[in-house]
Amino acid sequence: MIWLVFILLGISSLLFTQQTDVLTMLMIESAKDTAMLSAHLLVLMMFWLGFMKIAEAGDLIQLLTRLMKRPLMWLFSSVDQNSQAFSYIASNICFNMLGLGNAATPFGLKAMQLLKGNNQAMTTLVILNTSGLALYPTNLIALRLAFDSREASVIILPVLITSFITTVSAIILLRVTFNARHKWVKQ
Amino acid sequence: MTIARYILPGLVFIIVCRAIYKKLPAIDLFVEGINEAITLMKQLFPRLLALIFSVKLLLYSDVFGWIKTGLNTITHEQISGELWPLLLIKPLSGSASLAITEDIFSRFGPDSSLGLIASVMQGATDTTLYIVTVYFGAVGIKHVKTALKVGLMADFIGIMTAVFIAKWFFSL
Known part of the structure; x- marks a missing residue:
């Protein structure tokens, strides 16, 4: 629900200010950001959960x-x-x-x-x-x-x-x- | 504080020593942990993408600019106009609020009254929306209503407290 409101507000403002061509740019950028963030998070998770397993067994x-x-x-x-x-x-x-x-x-x-x-x-x-x-x-x-x-x-x-x-x-x-x-x- | 820098390596050191002492099959255990991490990430990625896209869209559009102008007229600038964007964006996006704090620091200096208030605000609460998404995303559960509601209410309390505590503490 909140997610839809965000999208709606954003899209209406883009339409209102006639910046229709930035949408694709924003999509690509958010995919890039997510990939970066996920890669960072994945690295941390792999190593810390790995060490945690060893610590647990010990x-x-x-x-x-x-x-x-x-x-x-x-x-x-x-x-x-x-x-x-x-x-x-x-x-x-x-x-x-x-x-x-x-x-x-x-x-x-x-x-x-x-x-x-x-x-x-x-x-x-x-x-x-x-x-x-x-x-x-x-x-x-x-x-x-x-x-x-x-x-x-x-x-x-x-x-x-x-x-x-x-x-x-x-x-x-x-x-x-x-x-x-x-x-x-x-x- | 230099001790903080030694915590993580120190921890790994202790874990490794203990593993050698107990003759554990360390690699197998480590790999098991990595596999769990990959499973978690698989569930997390789509939700994260959806969230980041919506926040980016919202930040790009000038919605916050309008809210800021509106709030300034309502509150008669009791809370300085420069702080409103930080207050509104803090629960939504960590990087965006960091950028605003940096902007305040560079324009007014970190030791100015605005800089001090911004610091306390930045330090006292975390990015609620991001944390709620990541944590609930990891288990693929959609019932985040309570967490989001309580989290945002706590953010509001936190940010207001930050302003008052900062004003009182530094007698601004």
Whole structure:
């Protein structure tokens, strides 16, 4: 639905401003961008899921999962306690907090596959990723330095406060949404 | 922060050491992981293409320009006009919002009040639409409504919080 609205708005504006010939150009460009992005993502996924398999067989992932079990079980209460998904979720969240979003994505995707069918858990994981709780915004500070910022790291604390507030309110919103639906179904 | 640079290589080092210690069939396991990645990508690619095309079309058309002008008149520039595009595009496209932030940095400087607010906005939320598509695309599920709704609401809260926190923190 949203997708159709986007296309409709875009197309009507192109028609309105009589730029009908750019459509093909945009198609080619978006295919190019997608290919680039996918190639990048595929490389990351292949290597990190590969290493993850080895780490799993070596009982390393289980260690990490045990450390994060309590908060995870609270957030993902609908997931079976012994589910493999927990190890992928734990890795995803760890990498995200370190500001290494690229390394986090493969684990998130794998977790989604294992959570398939459990809508609440899938949505929770996605929301945790979109609200972007990072302890150290690596890329942002690099960008500020690139533009000759005198105090590139002053933004760490406000970013941390803001993303904390965002994450907490996202979790609350999510709980409210799912609880409301639950009650509605019961009635 | 130099420690951050050592995390990933360090992790691989630990994994490899552990594999040698436990005499694991490492190559087989690694290949298994790669195969899983390829399966995931197959499901992901078409959805990603559809999303990127629609966002590109929307950004190319001047829809955001009209919205910006409209919002400026409504809000009487309480939130500076330069920030509106960033605010609107942030949930849609990571590269586009990065470009806007760079533009603000180069015109006003990263330490100016606009630069600081833009930094906090850029750092505090992520590209919701992209993440929702990629994550749900990987499992081929179409029921993304709740995630999208909550994600965009959280973005709105996040961006507003970013402006207020930045103004308060740097006493602008």
